[in-house]
Amino acid sequence: MAGLSPGLTAALLLTVSNIFMTIAWYGHLKFKAAPLVTVVLISWGIALIEYCFAVPANRIGHATLTAPQLKGMQEIISILVFAVFSTTVLGQPISARQALGFALIVVAAVLIIGD
Structure with missing residues (x-):
């Protein structure tokens, strides 16, 4: 996703x-x-794929957003x-x-993100 903001x-x-989640x-x-x-086993497999997107999303996003802001975004x-x-x-x-x-x-999430 080169060229996009974090x-x-x-x-x-x-x-x-x-x-996925x-x-x-x-x-x-x-x-x-x-x-x-x-x-349950199928859901675990799907959740593994989900983590492959969630973890990088939070790592990349944390370059410009706080963890609470990322959580607010995720909730929305x-x-x-x-x-x-x-x-x-x-x-x-x-x-x-x-x-x-x-x-x-x-x-509530918008209030958290805007902090």
Whole structure:
């Protein structure tokens, strides 16, 4: 990602990371008949891929952002990725009340990032 700022590179890598982590944490809900041990092992494998993006994202991003700022960014990305996944993959749209709750978390994360 040459030529991109450390903050933008971190955001892009965290987005990819969160896509994999959301699949690892919630993807198995589509396969409830699969044995739990199987979905745990598959989720671990997916999480390993996630770490391959999360660790560099935080290392690169820390060049210009603090650890709390990186965590705030990650929370916003995580909520956005989860909302899309829940709606499109699981077929469970976010209710208005849930959207408001997530929005409050985003406001908190923005306060953290802007510090």
